[in-house]
Amino acid sequence: MKFAHDFLFGAASAAYQVEGGWDEGGKGVSNWDVFSKIPGKTFENTNGDVAVDHYHRWKEDIALMAEMGLESYRFSIAWTRILPEGTGEVNPQGIAFYNQIIDECLRYGIVPFVTLYHWDLPQALEAAGGWHSKQTAEAFVRYAEVCFDAFGDRVKHWITFNEMIVFCRHGYLAGAHPPGLIDDKKAYFEATHNVITAHARAVMAYKARRQFGEIGITHVFSPAFSIDDSPENIAAAEHVNLMDTHWFYAPVLKGEYPEAVIDYLKRENLTPDWKPEELDDICKAAPMNDFLGLNYYQPQRVMKNDTSETLNLSHETVTGAPGSPSFDGVAKTVKMEDKTYTKWGWEIAPDAFLEGLRMLRQRYGNMKLYITENGLGDEDPIIDGVICDVPRIRYIETHLNAVKQAIKEGINLKGYFAWSVIDLLSWLNGFKKQYGFIYVDHADGLKRKKKLSFYWYQHIIATRGEGLGK
Numbered sequence: 097m098k099f100a101h102d103f104l105f106g107a108a109s110a111a112y113q114v115e116g117g118w119d120e121g122g123k124g125v126s127n128w129d130v131f132s133k134i135p136g137k138t139f140e141n142t143n144g145d146v147a148v149d150h151y152h153r154w155k156e157d158i159a160l161m162a163e164m165g166l167e168s169y170r171f172s173i174a175w176t177r178i179l180p181e182g183t184g185e186v187n188p189q190g191i192a193f194y195n196q197i198i199d200e201c202l203r204y205g206i207v208p209f210v211t212l213y214h215w216d217l218p219q220a221l222e223a224a225g226g227w228h229s230k231q232t233a234e235a236f237v238r239y240a241e242v243c244f245d246a247f248g249d250r251v252k253h254w255i256t257f258n259e260m261i262v263f264c265r266h267g268y269l270a271g272a273h274p275p276g277l278i279d280d281k282k283a284y285f286e287a288t289h290n291v292i293t294a295h296a297r298a299v300m301a302y303k304a305r306r307q308f309g310e311i312g313i314t315h316v317f318s319p320a321f322s323i324d325d326s327p328e329n330i331a332a333a334e335h336v337n338l339m340d341t342h343w344f345y346a347p348v349l350k351g352e353y354p355e356a357v358i359d360y361l362k363r364e365n366l367t368p369d370w371k372p373e374e375l376d377d378i379c380k381a382a383p384m385n386d387f388l389g390l391n392y393y394q395p396q397r398v399m400k401n402d403t404s405e406t407l408n409l410s411h412e413t414v415t416g417a418p419g420s421p422s423f424d425g426v427a428k429t430v431k432m433e434d435k436t437y438t439k440w441g442w443e444i445a446p447d448a449f450l451e452g453l454r455m456l457r458q459r460y461g462n463m464k465l466y467i468t469e470n471g472l473g474d475e476d477p478i479i480d481g482v483i484c485d486v487p488r489i490r491y492i493e494t495h496l497n498a499v500k501q502a503i504k505e506g507i508n509l510k511g512y513f514a515w516s517v518i519d520l521l522s523w524l525n526g527f528k529k530q531y532g533f534i535y536v537d538h539a540d541g542l543k544r545k546k547k548l549s550f551y552w553y554q555h556i557i558a559t560r561g562e563g564l565g566k
């Protein structure tokens with residue numbers, strides 16, 4: 097089987113992780129520009145001031161994407177380039193920068209797939225309360241409208257938010273992302289509700305424009321599985337799915353929050369200050385979502401937590417390795433002897449990916465899906481000048497096999513975006529953890545070099561994945 101021609105083979109990036117040019121072109125300061133400079137917050141105190149300098153090298157980078165045969169490029173817009181203070185005057189230089197990127201992609205026939213928010217909030221809004229404040233949600237909708245009006249004639253695929261669970265949980269519970277709060281459950285749930293409201297209203301604003309493109313949200317897809325058949329561990333895994341998946345998926349796809357979490361919030365006195373008109377808009381917007389974006393890296397292996405500990409804060413667990421109790425202390429994720437893990441402790445499990453997709457269809461129906469991120473973080477070996485990222489090829493190949501199988505089973509999956517198109521700055525792991533098809537040589541003026549995976553993916557795209565899954 098070849099992948100159909102309406103299936104997009106893509107790769108992704110995010111503004112803060114590639115652009116650099118942090119104070120150029122009239123750009124405002126973002127919360128990450130500030131947070132990454134607090135000593136000890138990031139690996140070796142790395143920050144995105146220069147990143148991989150895509151701000152100046154976008155032409156060369158897009159030419160490489162075209163050479164690879166990429167059909168779609170998922171990138172994010174930095175809110176601070178468009179509205180430096182988050183609200184107020186639009187910065188024409190910011191609009192011009194993204195016009196260049198979009199036009200260059202289109203010149204090569206690469207479909208621009210745009211994320212509006214990949215975590216870099218204007219610092220002015222962070223200082224005024226961030227996602228904890230309803231004003232940020234209002235400001236987001238206006239920012240989204242500015243982008244639809246400026247780019248919507250050419251951009252037909254929009255993602256509102258990337259992985260809201262991550263910036264809310266890390267920002268309000270784990271202290272690992274801005275605003276750096278620890279265990280503030282009230283603020284966490286308030287923030288998640290504000291983001292969901294902002295998403296719903298941005299979707300409605302998009303549809304009102306009749307630009308005839310598609311819009312959706314990208315969520316973390318990390319299905320939880322019990323480590324065994326014991327009822328208490330099965331219940332723990334269901335609990336994790338409820339808190340980490342359904343709390344975020346149900347309002348987008350069904351227009352309402354899951355009852356069981358609403359009850360929990362009431363019991364714990366954590367109910368957000370939600371207004372009837374917000375809940376109404378969430379309900380109205382649900383059927384307007386055109387697709388759901390899924391970022392899949394690994395599943396969660398879960399058991400009951402028999403200690404009184406909650407979310408723990410070691411570097412490994414905060415950056416995604418298992419071994420942490422849930423924020424409410426009910427369950428914990430564990431590393432299992434019979435599983436395979438990356439150097440950063442993330443499980444490699446294409447079978448769980450497929451199983452998760454089946455679970456998703458069962459619960460939410462067969463909505464249109466894109467895999468908006470999937471990839472292997474590694475330290476790539478260089479042998480005689482060749483970047484031999486064979487484990488990455490193997491990782492992507494086995495996950496594309498799962499995608500192919502899912503499509504065979506009738507799952508409505510319309511595209512796959514590898515993370516990442518080029519080596520970039522990892523939020524908490526610096527430049528050490530590489531994901532790209534294109535290597536960036538930090539010892540040689542950020543020179544770009546093609547990895548083995550570059551040629552491999554080029555071949556997969558050219559043959560529409562015909563040889564996969566055999």
Ligand code: BGP
Binds near residue numbers: 415523
């Ligand atoms: C996702 C983010 C990406 C990227 C990726 C890899 O959560 O959307 O921006 O960072 O994870 O994460 P890491 O760099 O921590 O390995």
